[in-house]
């Protein structure tokens with residue numbers, strides 16, 4: 596009997612129920628005093644998992660993240676996390692929130708163990724044994740246990756970011772917001788950080804803002820592209836790529852040709868490849884002039900939206 600039960604469970608992994616959280620944002624807007632429209636009627640629905648918010652510098656990502664983290668006010672709109680009204684009930688939201696800002700200060704002479712212990716006391720975890728167990732598990736989860744007694748001042752960029760996540764996890768949050776976390780990390784550190792975030796996305800909504808397409812491609816099950824305060828695309832990376840199937844063409848060209856090509860085609864990206872420009876264009880049909888059809892990737896999706904060669908798309 597026992598044997599049969601085990602088999603059924605193994606064949607039916609959907610029986611494992613993960614916590615289903617919902618973040619619903621509607622018509623969220625923010626204009627700064629100098630007239631900059633940082634968010635313009637942003638609508639987004641986000642469920643448990645890793646969500647990538649992709650956009651260039653100045654797109655409005657930090658404004659969006661800080662507003663959700665209750666650190667600044669929106670002008671209008673609504674934002675709910677499950678049944679918590681984020682814009683009105685900031686205290687309730689902060690109890691379930693883990694936030695890793697773009698830049699954060701660390702006490703350089705303190706060890707991660709001592710700082711986490713101190714922060715846990717500030718969060719009200721007063722029972723010493725509980726706190727010690729929590730700190731040890733956070734250090735293990737973020738792969739910092741071995742260096743728990745070293746000074747934070749000597750940590751690499753990746754180690755500091757992992758410490759940032761450790762402190763954000765003290766309250767076991769169900770909404771985790773990380774603002775541009777991989778900027779400045781080397782590839783090995785970035786990978787380690789990806790693994791950590793992916794694990795968190797199994798239990799919580801993790802929103803990751805980034806201008807690095809690779810971050811979203813590697814990690815996220817759902818994504819949006821934000822530019823000039825507006826959502827240009829909301830889709831899974833896979834669906835977004837599929838929408839461009841058969842429409843992306845590339846060609847190696849001479850530098851002198853680039854300007855003319857831009858006049859005649861919807862050029863979505865221009866990269867240097869072995870010292871020569873490699874152009875990607877968007878075209879519904881076969882363009883003349885020796886272009887070769889290529890499999891679209893997330894960079895094509897990103898640049899075609901940012902440079903306005905395809906319409907705004909929201910897939911729900």
Ligand code: ADP
Pocket residue numbers: 627628629631632633650651652653654655656657658659
């Ligand atoms: P991102 O995080 O995508 O780089 P931000 O949210 O930081 O974008 O900024 C969006 C826009 O709002 C930018 O044009 C930026 O210069 C402007 N901005 C951000 N913060 C302020 C502020 N406190 N006052 C005025 N303008 C701001």
